[in-house]
Amino acid sequence: MSAQVDDTLWNEFHRVVNMTSRELQDWLRTDAAGPDAEVEPEHAGTPSGQEVLDILRKRRADLTEHDADRMQRVVDRVLAERRDDLEPTAGQQYWRRRMMRMGHDPLKPV
Template sequence: MNSSEQEQVRQDFSRLVNMTATELKKWLGTKESEEAGQHKEGGESTGHASGRHIVHILQSKKADLSEDDFTHMQKVNGYIHRHLAQRPSGDIQESRWRHSLMNWGHDPLKQ
């Protein structure tokens, strides 16, 4: 990924991930966070693991981001875009849909 592509990925990530590192870290410690998403063989969900990587990215300086971090940011951007398009009808406050998005650093109720 060249520097122009990295900058675009970083900008999209900054726009889509609307939770701070502190907010996300606190959220990841909740029961609701641990229950959301797809779990592999009873272990940690993909989104929960992603959230931990997102916290790392949010706490890193731009110059310290690795190629793996940029690849993960691309994955996060794609997931959030796809998941937002699947918004359920009705109240989403306590929905698994919202909780899953929050594991990926995006709270759809946050302005």
């Protein structure tokens, strides 16, 4: 059930998702932590954040159609909220946290 992910999508996804799988995993755990949090660390974060993390952990040949769709949605969403050049940009804390849940740190150089 693997999908063919073309070079354009593969490269664009890895350009806009500028956090490593380790950075994203750590962020999702930190973001989900709180006094009332009961989430297991492996399942911390938003469902879309977990999907991005799963994609980052896969080899290109192992990606599914669902993964390819998620990759395109992440690319579209990040680019809709950012310029195409993805220059480091400070913004409101809530906005940065939301972007980081998708694996994009607006303050990190590309």
